[in-house]
Amino acid sequence: MKGKPIKWPDECVDFLRAWCPFFLDKELAAILSADWDMNIDRRILNAFRLRKGIKTGRTGYFHTAENPGYVPPKGSHLSPATEFKKGMKPHNTAAVGTKVKDADGYWKQKIAEPDKWEYIHRMIWEEAHGKLDRQVPVVFLNQNKDDLRLENLMAITRGDLVTLNHTMKLSTDAEINKTMIITAKLKSAIFGATTHVSGKK
Known part of the structure; x- marks a missing residue:
């Protein structure tokens, strides 16, 4: 459910134009929330400011008249003992062959440097049947992503996946699911053939 639209007082625009160069959006949101009882956060204020074309004037760079403080000479090394050197890798870099689970529960394996990964279930299927197009999914018949048997x-x-999602519900029984997938393939093939014939008329 969406919240109620925020009513911005007309004077807010003038206020933001005047003070944006000096305050962060987070600070301005706190001021408006307190003084105008608006209950807004940084993201809401930022969106409103952009809609109104109000710019902060900050670029993130030091200007000629500004003093950025100490600037180390070009080519200097502030901490030679701990700085990264050419060819070094972060301490948490995964080695080739490392296996991890992604956020969706699929196992993947690092297959090459610097950071090339592949899903293990696809690797197993392709090793047995040949290379697959990247757009072709490989499903687990028993819905268990830890069961990596061929x-x-x-x-x-x-297309088969769409048919399955619309007309059938996969179970945890591999044999039943295999039958449903074969049925979905037949339905997709029949639909494709019918569409092709209709297109010729």
């Missing part, structure tokens, strides 16, 4: 994997088209 017999638990099946490649299907996105």
Whole structure:
């Protein structure tokens, strides 16, 4: 449910134009919330400011008249013992062969430097059946993403996947799901053939 639209007083625009160069959006949001009882945060104020074309005037760079403080000479080394050197890697860099789970629960493996990963279930399927187009999904027949056995994997088209999602509900039974996927493939093929014939008329 969306919240109530915020009513911005007319004087807010003048206030923001005057004070944006001197305060951060977070600070201005706090001021407006306190003085105008508006209950806004930095993101809301930033969006409103951009809609009104109000710029802060800050670039993030030091200008000629400003003193940025100490600037180390070009080529100097402030901490030779701890700085990164050419060819060094961060301490948390994963080694080739490392296996991890992504946010969706799929296992992937680092296969090359500097940061090339591949999903393990796809690697297993392709090793047995050949290279797959990147757009072709490989599904787990028993819905268990930890079960990486070849017999638990099946490649299907996105059209088949759409048919499954609309007309069938996969279970945790691999054999039942395999039958449903084959049925979905047949339905997709029939639909494709019918569409092709209709297009010729």
